[in-house]
Amino acid sequence: MSSGPGIPGIVIGTVLGACLAMQVVADGTNMQQAHKAMEIARSYKGQGDLKKAEYMFQLVMKNSPPDSNIHREAEDELEYYVPLMRVQRLLWDGNAEAVEQELFALQQTFEDQPVRLQEINRILNGLRSSSTDDGGRRDNEVDEKLIMREATLKLDTYFRQHNRYPTSRTALTEALNLEAAPLDAFEIGRYSSRGTGYLLILRNKDDKSQTITMEKTGLLQ
Numbered sequence: 001m002s003s004g005p006g007i008p009g010i011v012i013g014t015v016l017g018a019c020l021a022m023q024v025v026a027d028g029t030n031m032q033q034a035h036k037a038m039e040i041a042r043s044y045k046g047q048g049d050l051k052k053a054e055y056m057f058q059l060v061m062k063n064s065p066p067d068s069n070i071h072r073e074a075e076d077e078l079e080y081y082v083p084l085m086r087v088q089r090l091l092w093d094g095n096a097e098a099v100e101q102e103l104f105a106l107q108q109t110f111e112d113q114p115v116r117l118q119e120i121n122r123i124l125n126g127l128r129s130s131s132t133d134d135g136g137r138r139d140n141e142v143d144e145k146l147i148m149r150e151a152t153l154k155l156d157t158y159f160r161q162h163n164r165y166p167t168s169r170t171a172l173t174e175a176l177n178l179e180a181a182p183l184d185a186f187e188i189g190r191y192s193s194r195g196t197g198y199l200l201i202l203r204n205k206d207d208k209s210q211t212i213t214m215e216k217t218g219l220l221q
Contacts, residue, residue: 034064038074050082050089057082079109080116087123099127104149111157121181144212146182147202151214154183155198164195165216172200186212 041056060074083102090099103124110116124146158175159165166172172191176183189203189211197216204210 030063031068031070034060034068034070037063038070041074041077045077045082045085048085050086054078054082080106084123091127096127100124100146103127104153107150107153111153118180125181147186147212148214150183151176151200151202151212155200155216165193165198166191167193167195 037056037059041053041060044050044053044056057074057077061071061078064071064074083106087099087102090102103120106120107117110120154176155165158171166175169188169191172188172193176188178184178186178188183202185205186202187205189201190199191201192199198214200214202212202214
């Protein structure tokens with residue numbers, strides 16, 4: 001047994017405390033602060049103060065490890081639930097153009113999550129149907145714009161995954177997912193592609209006279 005002087009417990013506690021503090025600074029996390037920020041963020045969200053709620057959710061993410069549940073919950077709020085609340089407010093204000101922009105952005109973010117994508121498309125369809133009292137021709141123009149954006153999004157997603165556009169109708173049908181709204185009202189009238197571009201004509205199932213032509217250069221020989 002050593003005859004040297006022992007190290008007082010209070011000194012050990014102080015050193016450990018300093019090490020823990022240094023670790024918080026080093027990895028940028030502080031779970032106590034993260035949980036406190038989450039509580040405040042949800043309070044602001046409940047009050048409808050979305051800007052403050054977003055700021056607090058960002059603090060949650062900053063103070064928590066990326067693989068923690070609270071970090072993922074805050075990310076979910078920022079990417080999905082808060083934007084949906086913003087969309088609802090824009091709908092109340094009658095700002096259809098801003099609503100479309102928000103929803104198209106959400107479509108891109110959640111293109112690989114069918115349940116959420118279905119909810120986003122449901123809101124888009126509701127927005128489209130709510131404009132039926134504004135006149136037939138205007139409705140058709142809005143529908144065409146929506147269909148073209150949706151089809152373009154799906155085709156570009158396919159291109160990023162396969163480094164080419166669909167080269168067969170079977171691949172095209174799977175890429176477009178014509179059973180899901182809003183494309184479920186249309187069928188493929190014509191399609192040609194060699195992978196680097198495409199010519200696509202969509203035809204309304206109920207009104208065969210309504211067709212939408214989409215073309216991306218670089219395809220036909």
